[in-house]
Amino acid sequence: MSPDTSPSAPGSQPMVKALGLVKTYKAEGVEAKAVRGVDLHVEPGEFVSVTGPSGAGKSTLLHLLGGLDRPDSGRIWLDGRQVDSLSEARWAVLRRRSIGIVFQFFNLVSNLTVADNIELPALLAGKSPRQARTSCEELLTELSLEAKRRSMPSELSGGEQQRVALARALVNHPRLLLADEPTGSLDSKGSREVMRLLSRFHQRGQTILLVTHDARVASTADRVISFFDGQVVDDAVLGGPEHVPSSVADILKLRD
Amino acid sequence: MRLALLVLLSRGPAHGYELKQALERLMGAAYPQPNIGQVYVTLSRLENAHLIDGEDVAQSSRPNKRIYRLTEAGREAVAGWFEEPVEPKLRDDFFMKLALAHETGAADQIALINKHRRYCLNAMRDLSKLAAAEDRDHRISQLMIEGAMLHLQADLDWLERCQEELE
Ligand SMILES: Nc1ncnc2c1ncn2[C@@H]1O[C@H](COP(=O)(O)OP(=O)(O)O)[C@@H](O)[C@H]1O
Ligand SMILES: [Mg+2]
Secondary structure, three states, rough: OOOOOOOOOOOOOOEEEEEEEEEEEEEOOOOEEEEEEEEEEEEEOOOOEEEOOOOOHHHHHHHHOOOOOOOOOEEEEEEOOEEEOOOOHHHHHHHHHHEEEEEHHHOOOOOOOOHHHHHHHHOOOOOHHEEEHHHHHHHHHHHHOHHOOOOOOHHOOOOHHHHHHHHHHHHOOOOEEEEEEOOOOOHHHHHHHHHHHHOOOOOOOOOEEEEEEHHHHHHHOEEEEEOOOOEEEEEEEOEEEEEEEOOOHHOOOOOO | HHHHHHHOOOOEEEHHHHHHHHHHHHHHHHHHOOHHHHHHHHHHHHOOOOOOOEEEEEEOOOOOEEEEEOHHHHHHHHHHHHHEEEEEEEEEEHHHHEEEEEEEEOOOOOHOOOHHHHHHHHHHHHHHHHHHHHHOOHHHHHHHHHHHHHHHHHHHHHHHHHHHHHO
C-alpha cells in the first residue's frame, strides 16, 4: 500500500484512481496502442460512463481496472489500495469481494439454474449456503426474477439473462461495479430495463463505471468521459452548471 | 401552434380552453404546456385572417365564451398544410460553426465538438427522464420523445466522426 497523495477531500478515498495507464497489444507484429496514458478518478457513489467509438480502448481500460489485463505502465488504486502490482491470485480475491463485473455477453454457467448462478460467487467468497441463499433471494426479488429461480439460462430472454448476470455481480455487495456494454446484445426494451436497474442501484450508493459506445446508454450516468484513440478527450458532469434545463422544450419546440 | 389549432377545429367548433386541453392531451409531456394566453392570441390572429369565425355565446353565470369554427379558407389552409412536403431536419447550425472554425482557426474545433457533445448528452438525459416520467401508454408523446432521442443519437455519432477526422 502506498499513501494517497492526491488532493482529494479529507477522509475520503477515491473509489478508483489511475495514473498514467498505458496498454499496447502486439498481434502478429502489429502494435495496437489501446490505452495511451489515462488518468482517472472515480469518487465513491459516482455513476460514470466512458463512451467512444468501437476500438477506442474502452474495454481495455475496464479490463485494466478489473485486473483482467495488466497495464504496461501506470498505477491503479481501488478504494485507496494500490493494486497494480497484485498477483493474479490476489486480483481474483479482490474481484470476488470488491468488484462486480458485467459484460455484453452474460457469461452465465449454462448448466446451473438462475439461483445457483447467483449463489456461486457468494459461496466462492466464503459465505455459508444459507447466507448465499438469502442474498440471492433478495436480488431475485429486486430484479423481478423470482419466477425464474429454477430456470436454466438458455430458457431466459437476453434481458433476463443480463439481470441474472447483474445479480451475480452484485451478490457480494462489491464496492465497485464495472459494466462493459451491458446493453450491447439487448433489444431496446431489455436495454431500458437494465439501465433502469443500474440507475436504481446507483441511487442506493453503488459506484458504477460503465463503458459503452451508445450515447443514449452513456447519458444515464452522472458523468460522461469521452474516449478516443486510447485517451480521454472530455470529461463532463451531466446536469452541471453548463446544462440548459429548457433543452427538452427546445428540441421539441413547435413553431408559432 | 397556428396550424395545430386550425386542424383541431376541422373536427368541429370549439372554444379556446377546449383547444388548449385538446393540445395538452395530444402532446403529453413531450411538449411544453401551451399557455392559454398564447392560444387566445393565436385564435384572434386566425380570426383576423378569416381562417376561423368566432361567435360569442352567452353563459348564465359567467362571461360570454367565444366559439370558433373553421371557414372555407381555413379548411383550404388545413388541406394545403397536409399537402406541403416536410423538410427533414438536416440543416445544422453547429456544422456551420465547425466548418468555419476548421477553415479559419477562429475557434478551437475540438473544444467546439466537446461542448456540443455535452449539450447533446444533457438533452439526451433530459429526454430519458421525460420518457420515464411520461405515461407509457401515451403513444404520441413517447414517439415524439423517441424521435428526438434518435436525432440526438445520430448527432452524437456524427460528432464522433468529426472528432476522428479532424483531430
Ligand atoms: N486481446 C487483444 N489482442 C490484441 N489487440 C487487442 C486486444 N484487445 C483489444 N485489442 C485492440 O486494442 C484496441 C482497443 O480495443 P478495445 O479496448 O476492445 O476497444 P473498445 O472496447 O473501445 O471497442 C483495438 O485496436 C483492438 O483491436
Ligand atoms: Mg469494447
